[in-house]
Amino acid sequence: MQLTVEDLPNGVTKAVLVGRLDIDGAAAVDMRFNVLAGAKRALVVDLSQVDFIASMGLRTLMSCARSIASKGGRMALAGPQDHVLKVLATSGVQDVIPVRASVDDAIAYVTS
Amino acid sequence: MPTRPVEDDLRDVGKAVAWADGIADAAGVPAALRNDIQVCIEEALANLIMHAHAEGPKAIELSLDADETTALLQISDACLPFDVATAEIPAPDPGRTGGAGLKLLRSFAHEVRYARHGARNTLTLVFSTEPASRHALDPAVLPLVRRIPAFAEMADATLVDLLGAGRLQRYAAGEKLMTQGEPSAHALLLLDGEVAVVNESRHGSAPVARIAAPALIGEIGALAALPRTASITASTAIKALAIGRAPLLDAFSHAPAMLVSVIGQLGQQIKNTNTALGLYASGFAALERGDLEAELKDDLSNPTNELRNFADAFERLAKRVNQERRTRNEMETAALIQRQMLPLGVADPQGRCDLHAEIRTARNVGGDFYDMIWLDDRRLALAVGDVCGKGSPAALFMCVTVTMLRLAAREELPLDQMLRKVNALLYEQNPSSLFATLYFAVLDLDTRTLTYVNCGHNPPYVLGADGTCAPVEMGGPPLGVVPDKLWPVHTLTLKPGDGLFVFSDGVTEAMDAEQREYGEARLIEVLRAHAGSNPEALIHAVMADVDRFAAGAEQADDITCLAATLR
Numbered sequence: 001m002q003l004t005v006e007d008l009p010n011g012v013t014k015a016v017l018v019g020r021l022d023i024d025g026a027a028a029v030d031m032r033f034n035v036l037a038g039a040k041r042a043l044v045v046d047l048s049q050v051d052f053i054a055s056m057g058l059r060t061l062m063s064c065a066r067s068i069a070s071k072g073g074r075m076a077l078a079g080p081q082d083h084v085l086k087v088l089a090t091s092g093v094q095d096v097i098p099v100r101a102s103v104d105d106a107i108a109y110v111t112s
Numbered sequence: 113m114p115t116r117p118v119e120d121d122l123r124d125v126g127k128a129v130a131w132a133d134g135i136a137d138a139a140g141v142p143a144a145l146r147n148d149i150q151v152c153i154e155e156a157l158a159n160l161i162m163h164a165h166a167e168g169p170k171a172i173e174l175s176l177d178a179d180e181t182t183a184l185l186q187i188s189d190a191c192l193p194f195d196v197a198t199a200e201i202p203a204p205d206p207g208r209t210g211g212a213g214l215k216l217l218r219s220f221a222h223e224v225r226y227a228r229h230g231a232r233n234t235l236t237l238v239f240s241t242e243p244a245s246r247h248a249l250d251p252a253v254l255p256l257v258r259r260i261p262a263f264a265e266m267a268d269a270t271l272v273d274l275l276g277a278g279r280l281q282r283y284a285a286g287e288k289l290m291t292q293g294e295p296s297a298h299a300l301l302l303l304d305g306e307v308a309v310v311n312e313s314r315h316g317s318a319p320v321a322r323i324a325a326p327a328l329i330g331e332i333g334a335l336a337a338l339p340r341t342a343s344i345t346a347s348t349a350i351k352a353l354a355i356g357r358a359p360l361l362d363a364f365s366h367a368p369a370m371l372v373s374v375i376g377q378l379g380q381q382i383k384n385t386n387t388a389l390g391l392y393a394s395g396f397a398a399l400e401r402g403d404l405e406a407e408l409k410d411d412l413s414n415p416t417n418e419l420r421n422f423a424d425a426f427e428r429l430a431k432r433v434n435q436e437r438r439t440r441n442e443m444e445t446a447a448l449i450q451r452q453m454l455p456l457g458v459a460d461p462q463g464r465c466d467l468h469a470e471i472r473t474a475r476n477v478g479g480d481f482y483d484m485i486w487l488d489d490r491r492l493a494l495a496v497g498d499v500c501g502k503g504s505p506a507a508l509f510m511c512v513t514v515t516m517l518r519l520a521a522r523e524e525l526p527l528d529q530m531l532r533k534v535n536a537l538l539y540e541q542n543p544s545s546l547f548a549t550l551y552f553a554v555l556d557l558d559t560r561t562l563t564y565v566n567c568g569h570n571p572p573y574v575l576g577a578d579g580t581c582a583p584v585e586m587g588g589p590p591l592g593v594v595p596d597k598l599w600p601v602h603t604l605t606l607k608p609g610d611g612l613f614v615f616s617d618g619v620t621e622a623m624d625a626e627q628r629e630y631g632e633a634r635l636i637e638v639l640r641a642h643a644g645s646n647p648e649a650l651i652h653a654v655m656a657d658v659d660r661f662a663a664g665a666e667q668a669d670d671i672t673c674l675a676a677t678l679r
Binding site for chain 2: 020022023024027052053054055056058082083086087090091092093
């Protein structure tokens, strides 16, 4: 599991996840997501290269989203593959963290 | 079914998921299904590792069996019972960061079943690429199903409709397909695999039949809306169609032949039941002959659910009858050995004394023995003993003791040395730690001297011609208890008309129905009352008095008497 963080204009931060956001993957990025959650107010997480997600990975995303929301910030997920989207939809995470088809759509959401 | 233990450690989950995915990939399971399987494995294992409680090790095991269209996943563990299939899913809560696992699991798996076996939970998840009914209509299924008599003559259209109404289900070996006593809502059409029909009762489970695919099971219950009469357990992996009552009734209305076939099957079951009842009756007769416990007889005479309990009741019964028979044979053999060891009668050809001995063995062979041996033409060895314990070991120990005494008695050793030797031999060759009490006396008929040793035996009585009755000394431990021992030797000089009465504690400890003991006082009274009687009459008087006292109560111990009277 790789995490690349890039600061974009307008105070938006893009986090790109690559690999499996399973138990091991979540454990690998949990700490850095906590840091992001504490420091950023507009976060886009690019999931297009995430091959797998289950509830431990969802927890990482949910925990981050909650922190950002508590500061009045916004977070969105971008471009999940179909089977990852199925998990997001079934678990109800999609209802809490908006999911957009592309990174651009997600940026548009968090800056609106 | 490939199985892998999973450590109680989140770090092992990824490896377990990869292991299962390797199997799914090799079996050709499509990628979308593989993702669902991985999600469910992670959810189930993470839940067990993080939240489940266990009294000992969780002992988690993961099994997966898959083909191109279906995967059957099982996760078993030794945690406290938790039914994943019916547990309440927490309401969606934006504040929560977890809790989605159960929902994911139940949404992604096409079938979720939970079972508790002993101390283990088993979660079975079935994943399938195809809707159940489409699979059933696979043309290859029709010829298979037609091998079932009920469907042999059914019109294609009716059969296709019936199968189309079914729902394809898969079970792993060991899973329960139907549970005895539960309402019947559907029949199962076995397409692949073998099941066991199991009768369940308060005595346990007894398999009564095996049924292999293709077969229709549970249809009578489903049609008649009766509770299941037996449980059905998968012996192998099972593929079956669950068909509800409505489509079954519909098929019946179109196919009277199916009705005839079901009636035929009912007839067969009635025949089986009659056979079972016949066996039950014979078994019961055997039980009566075997004189078994009243409680068991009662249980069998007034069965609450005789047919349900038949299989195990009969098995239990047969076991008991055979066990009883074996025990009885063993007892009879032991009693025979014992009786053949003991002398029937000894008489003094020179008429210096009268002798008599009798033994009455208890129902369970005891260890009493007596012996009367001529050492030469004037010295007579008399012995009465009691081996502790009952049954064959005690009887055999008795034989060894008697044999050693006979051999040692002829060695012309002093009495104390002789018994020291016998004791040492019995002590050495005594793996069961048995021991024997013994009163051993040598009566010199010319000098009328009685020389004796008492090894822990209840003291005999010396009977005076004048009606006195005095016990002789106790003397030390029984034979076979200590490795080396010299017992004190006592000598008495008797007069003509004096006698000796030696007996086992079975006499004085004989019980009446109220568990009162016969006791020494009653014995002394009889011995005095019969002073001067010959030994045979004396012994008969004692035994008759004991019988009067016991008044028919069964005795636990052998009763042995030996008497000698000088003329």
